Amino acid sequence: MQFPSRRKKFITNSQTELYGHPLQFYGQPPLENISLTEFEALAVDRLKLLKTIENLGVSYVKLSDQYTKKLQFESKTLNFPYRPDADDRKSQAGPIELEKRRKDHISHFILRLAYCQTEDLRRWFIQQEVDLFRHRFNDLNPKQKLEFLHRNNLQYETISVEEKKTLKDKLVKSSYAASGVTVEDQEFYKVPFQDALDLVRTRKVYLKAGYVYIPHHDIVTIVLNDFRTRLSKALALTARSLPAVHSDERLQPLLNHLSHAYVGQDYSIQKNVGKISLEQIDSLSGKSFPLCMRQIHQSLRENHHLRHGGRMQYGLFLKGIGLSLEQALQFWRSEFIKGKVDADKFDKAYAYSIRHMFGKEGKRTDYTPYSCMKVILSNAPSQGDHHGCPFRHSDPELLKQKLQFYKVSPSGISQILELVKGMHYQLACQKYFELTHNLEDASFSLNHPNQYFIESQKVLGGGKDIKREMDAPQRSQENSATRGSSAAPEEAANASQDLAEGTEELDSFFQDA
Template sequence: MNSGTMDFSSGRKKSLTNTQTELYRHHLQFYDQPPLENISLGEFEAFAVDRLKLLKTVENVGVSYLKGSDQYSNKLVSELKSLNFPYRPDADDRKPQTGPSEHDKRRKDHISHFILRLAYCQTEDLRRWFIQQEVDLFRHRFDELSPQQKLELLNRNNLQYATTSVKEKILLKDELLNSSYNVSGITVEEQDFYKVPFQDALDLVRARKVYLKAGYVYIPQKDIVTIVLNDFRTRLSKSLALTARSLPAVHSDERLQPLLNHLSHAYVGQDYSIQKNVGKISLDQIDSLSGKSFPLCMRQLHQSLRENHHLRHGGRMQYGLFLKGIGLSLEQALQFWRSEFIRGKVDADKFDKAYAYSVRHMFGKEGKRTDYTPYSCMKVILSNPPSQGDHHGCPFRHSDPELLKQKLQFYKVPASGISQILELVKGMHFQLACQKYFELTHNIDDANFSLNHPNQYFIESQKVLGGGKEIKREVDTAQRLQENSATKGSAATREPAADASKAEDEMTEDLDSYFQDA
C-alpha cells in the first residue's frame, strides 16, 4: 500500500490476469476470493459509496415490496440498471455498450463488496445489517439465473448435490407431489430434484416443505435457493469475523479510518438517543401513548410491565431504550421503573441495589459510559429471541400465529386487516406486517414511510395523530450524516415506483462531500 493506491493482493502469487478472468466471467459469486490488484484511493472511495448506495437500494425496495414478488423483482431490476452493478445474468461483453462493460461492473461488484466488509465487520449490528442486505441481493441475482447457470454456480462452489434419477422420482412421485412439488404444467419427471442431507436444509424441513427419507430431503430446483443462501450466509458471517481481526491495522491508517466509520454510520439513520427534548415526555403520558403510538412490540412490553410489575433483562433493555428514545430522562426512567417494580415483589432498597444500576447504564452513566441506542427493528427481529416468560422481541416474528391473532383482536384490529397481517407474517415479512398494523390502527391507506425502527413508528404515529412535528434532536456532524441518510431514505419509499434511486443519490452526495473535504 502506498499513498495513492490500495493493495488487496496480501502477498498472493497467483496469476492476477487468470484469476480476474475467472472471477469476472460470472454474474454471481460467493466472494471467496479477495481482490488481487492495486486500486487508487479515489477508486476505493467511489466503490465504497456506490456499494453502500446499492445495499441501501436493496433495503429500501425490500421494505416497500414483498420480497420474492414480481413487483419486488421488477423494481429491483429497474433500480439496479442505473447503479452500474451487474443486474442481468445473460449480459455479454461482446455486444456494443454505451456505459461500463459487464467486466467492469463485475470487477466493481467484487472489489466494493470487500471494501464494505472492512466498514461493516466492526460490530454485531453492522455485521447483521450487511449480511442481510448482501443475502437479499444474492437471492435476487440467483433467482435471475437460468437452471443451467444455477447448476454451474453450485458446482463452482462445491455445492454438488446429486440430482434424483427419473426412476427414483417415479417411485417417489406421490410423496414429492404431497410434500414439496406444486408447479402447474410441469410433471415430476420434468423437474429436477436434489437429494440433500437433511441437516443442510433444516429451514425447509422445519417448514415441512420437502420430503424426508433416510436422512435426505428431496428439494425441487425452485427451492434450492434456500440451501445456497444458507451456505452464502455462513461463509459471509465467517469472513466478517476474520476481517474484524485486521481492524487494528486498518484503523492505524488515517486515510481509511474516518472513511470507514462514516460508511458504517450511514446505514442506520437516526439512532434516537440524543434529543433536545429529553424530559418533555411526562410519566403520566406513557399509558395513553402506549395505546396510540407505540408499535406492537413496545405496547406488549408496557402492558406486561403494568400487569406483572416486572420485566426480565431483555424486556427492560428493549423497552427502556425505546422510552429513552422518545424523550424520557434518566431521572424519569429511574422513577418509572422503581415505582413499577415496587408495586411487585421488589422493595425500594432491592431496586436501588439490583436494578437502578442497569437503568443508569442505559444512559451511559455506569460501566463503559456507553450511550446505548434504542434497538432497531432488525435487531429486535434477529437477536436475542424471547424464551418462556419473556416479553421482548418482535410479536410478528416471535409470537405463535394464533396468539398474535388473539392479540390483534384484543386491540380491535379489523378481521380483514388481521388476515392481511397474518399473511405477511407467514411470508416472513415482519416489518411489512408491523407497517400494516400501523396503517390499520391509524386508519390510513398508506403509511408513506418504510418502517425500520420502533422509535420511527412512534414519531410517525405522532405526526398522523397531530401530536406535533418530528422530535428535534441535537446532533454532531457524524450524527447529522446519519439523520440525512435516514430522512432521505424514508422519502425514497414515499413514491416507491420512482424515488428510491434519487434518495440514495442524495445520501451519497453527503458522503462524497465528506470525502472531498477530508
Template sequence: MQFGSRRKKLNTDIQTELYGHPLQFYGQPPLENISLTEFETFAVERLKLLKTIENLGVSYVKQSEQYSQKLQSEIKNLNFPYRPEADDRKIQTGPTEYEKRRKDHISHFILRLAYCQTEDLRRWFIQQEVDLFRYRFNHLHPTQKLEFLHKNSLQYDTVSAEEKVILKDKLVNSSYAVSGITVEGQDFYKVPFQDALDLVRTRKVYLKAGYVYIPHQDIVTIVLNDFRTRLSKALALTARSLPAVHSDERLQPLLNHLSHAYVGQDYSIQKNVGKISLEQIDSLSVKSFPLCMRQLHQSLRENHHLRHGGRMQYGLFLKGIGLSLEQAMQFWRSEFVKGKVDADKFDKAYAYSIRHMFGKEGKRTDYTPYSCIKVILSNAPSQGDHHGCPFRHSDPELLKQKLQVYKVSPSGISQILELVKGMHYQLACQKYFELTHNIEDSNFSLSHPNQYFVESQRILSGGKDIKREMDTPKRSQENSAAKGSNTTHEAAANPSQDLADMTDEQIDSFFQDA
C-alpha cells in the same frame, strides 16, 4: 480477502474476466486490497439493497412492473449495476461502470462472510441474492443472456427444428407465452426435469420422457437454480473458514455487527426532549407504540417491574421518543415503588443503569435505542421476560389473541400471521401499523420501533408532529463499524460496565461490588 491502506487496481486480464459482463455467479473472490472504511461502506449499501428487495418481494408481485420500477430506482440510487446496454463492450472499460461492478462483486463477498454464520442468516441472504439475480438476468439483452450461459458453461441441448415441428402443438399448449408463430422462431432447451421443478410444478413446460422443453425466455429458472446451489455451497465453505477470519481483531466485530446491522435513521440524538410528558405515555402506548413497546408498557403497568432485558429495550425507546434523564428517573421510580421496590432500593439498584443509558455513568456511552433487527436477533425472552419482538418470539396463538384484544380485524390478523409464518417479522409489524392506523400503504420501510412512533405521530397529527429532522445522518447501530470495534474490545476488557449486555444477577453483583 486482503486489506490495506490503499487499493490497487486489478490488472487488465483479471478486470476483463471479473467485470467484462454485467452479471456474474461470484465464483472468483476479490483479489485486491481495500480499506476498512470501504469495506464497511460497500457492505452497508448492499445490505440496504437486500433489505429493500425483501420488502418489495412481500409488498408487490415479483417481476411486476411496479416491483421492477422500485427496485431499479433503489439499485440506481445505491450505485449498483442496473439495466446494462445491449452492446456491453462500449462500457466495460468505462470507470463508472467498472466501479459499480467492482462494488457489486466485493460487497457480495463481504456479506457472505457476515451471513454464513447461522442457518437463518444463510437462508435470508440466499433468498435476497436470488431475487436480485433474477431481476438482473431478466433485464439482460438476449445476446447477453446467451453470452452469460456460455461463459458459465451452462450448455443445454437445443431442440432441433425438426423436433420443434413435431412437438409444435404440445409446446404451444404447455409453454407460457408461446404461440404457434413463435415456436419456429425461438430456441427451446431440452433439460432434465429435476433441474426445472419450479416450471414442472406450475405446468409451464412440456414434459416428456424425463425431460422438459423450456422456451428461451424461461431459462432464467434453470439459471437461478444453478445460482442458488452454487451460493449455498459457497456459504457452507465460507462458514468453515470463519475461525481464521475471526482471528483478525479488525474483522470479527465488523462482521458480527453487519449480521445484526440497522441501516436506517439515527434515533440516538435527542431532538424532542421535553415534548412528551409522562402523563401522555399511557395514551401514546395505545395509539403510537409498536406492539413490542406496547407489550412492555402494559407489563410494566400491571407488574410494576421489568427485568433487565425489558428495561433496556423499553427505556432506550422512551429515551428515543424524547424523555429526558430526569423524566426517565421519575417514570421508572414511580412505577417500581408501586411494586416491591422502595425508593431507597430503587436508588441503589436501578438508578445507576438509567443514568448509564443516557451516557452519564460507566464508559459514558450514549446508548442507541434498539432497532428491529437487534430486537429480533438479540437474546430471546425466557419465562418472566417481556422484551423481544412479539411477531418473532410469541406463540402464534397467543399473538392472535393479543391482536384480537387490540381490535385488529380477522382478515388483518390472517395477513399478519401469514407474514409471521414466512418469517417476515418487520413486515408483519408494518402491516399491524397499517391496520391500526387505517391506511392501505404506509409508504415507508419499517426498521426501527422509534420510526414506528414517529410515523404514527405524523399520521395522527396530520403532519404537524414531533417528527425528528430527516437530514440527520444515517448510520448503523453504532456510530461506525470502527467505533463498534472499539466498543466491543472495551466491553470485553471490562464487561461489568456494559450494562446493556448484563443479566439482573450480574447487575446486582456489580452494585454490591461497587
C-alpha cells in the same frame, strides 16, 4: 482479502475479464486489497439494496413494472449495476460500469461472511440475492443471456429443428410463452426433469422420457435453481471458515454488527428531551407505540417489574422518544416500588443502570435505542421475559389473540399472520401500523421502533411537540461508511469494537440484583 490503510483504484486486466459480463454467479472470490472503511461502506450499501428488495417483494408483484422501476432506481442511487449496457456495439464495459460491477462483486462476498452465521440469516440472504439475480437476469437481452450461460458452463442442449417440428403441438400446449408462430423462432432446451422441478410442478413444460423441453423464455427458472444451490453450498463452506475469520480482531466486530445492521436514522441524539410527560405515556402506548413496546409497557403496568431485557429495550425506546433522565428515574422508580422493590433497593440496584443508559455513568456513552433487526435477532426472550419482537418470538395463536385484543380486523390479522409465516417480521409490523392508523399504504419502510412512533405522530397530527427532529445526525455504522478515504481503517474497527463492548457493558448493568 487484505485490508491496508489505503487503496489506489484502477482497473486491471484481470478485473476486465472478471467483470466482462453484467451478471455473475459469484464463483470467484475477490483477491484485491481494500481498506476497512471501504469494506464497511460496500457492505452497508448492499445491505440497503437487499432490504429494499425484501420490502418491494411484499409490496409489489415481483418483476412488475412498479417493482422493476423502483429496484432500478435504488440500484442506480446506490451505484450498483442497474441495467445491462444498452449499446450492444460496445465490446467492453467502460471504467464506470466496471467499478459498479466490482462493487457488486466485493459487497456480495462481504455479506456472505456476515450472513452465513445462522440458518435464519442464511435463509434471508439467499432469498434476497435470488430475487436480485432474477431481476438482473430477466433484464439481459437474449445475446447476453446466452453469453452468461456459456461463461458459467451451463451447456443446456438445444433441440434440433426437426425435433422441434415433430413436437410442435405438444410444445405449444405445454408452454404458455410459445405459440404456433413463436415456437419456430425460439430455442428450446432439453433438460433433465430433476433440474426443472418448479416448472414440472406447475405444468409449464413438456415432459418426455425423463427430460423437459424448456423455451428460452423460461430458462431463468433453471438458472435460478443453479444459483440458489451454488449460493447455499457457498454459505455452508463460508460458515466453516468463520473461526479463522473471527480470529482477525478487525473483522469480527464489523461482521457481527453487519448481521444485525440498521442503516437508517439514528435515534440516540435527542433534540426534544423532556417533551414527553409521564402522564402521556399510557395514552401514547395505545396510539403510537409499536406492538413490541406496547406489550412491554402493558406488562410493566401489570407486574410492576421487568427483567433486564425488557428494561433495556423499553428504556432506550423511551429515551429515544424524548424522556429525560430525571423523568426516566421517576418513571421506573414509581412503577417498581408498586411491586416488590422498595425505594432504597431501587436506588441501589437500578438507578445506576438508568443513568448509565443516558451516558451519565461508566463510559458515558450515548446508547442507541434498539433497531428492529437488533430486537429480532438479539437476546431472544425466554419464559418470564416480555421483550423481543411479537411477530418473531410469539406463537402465532398467541399473536392472533393479542391482535384481536387490540381490535385488529380479522382480514388484517390474516394479512399479518401471512407475512409472519413468510418471516417478513418488519413488514408484518408495518402492516399493523397501516391497520391501526387506517392507511392503505405507509409511505415509509419500517426499520426501527422509534421510527414507528414518529410516523404515528405524523399521521395522528400530534407530533409537532413531541416528535424527534428528523435531521438528527446519524451515528450508526452508516456514519463510518460515508467517511472520507483519509480516515484510518483502525478507527472503523475500534468503533465497532466499542459498540459491541459498550452493549455488553450495558447488559451487565441491567442484571437483576
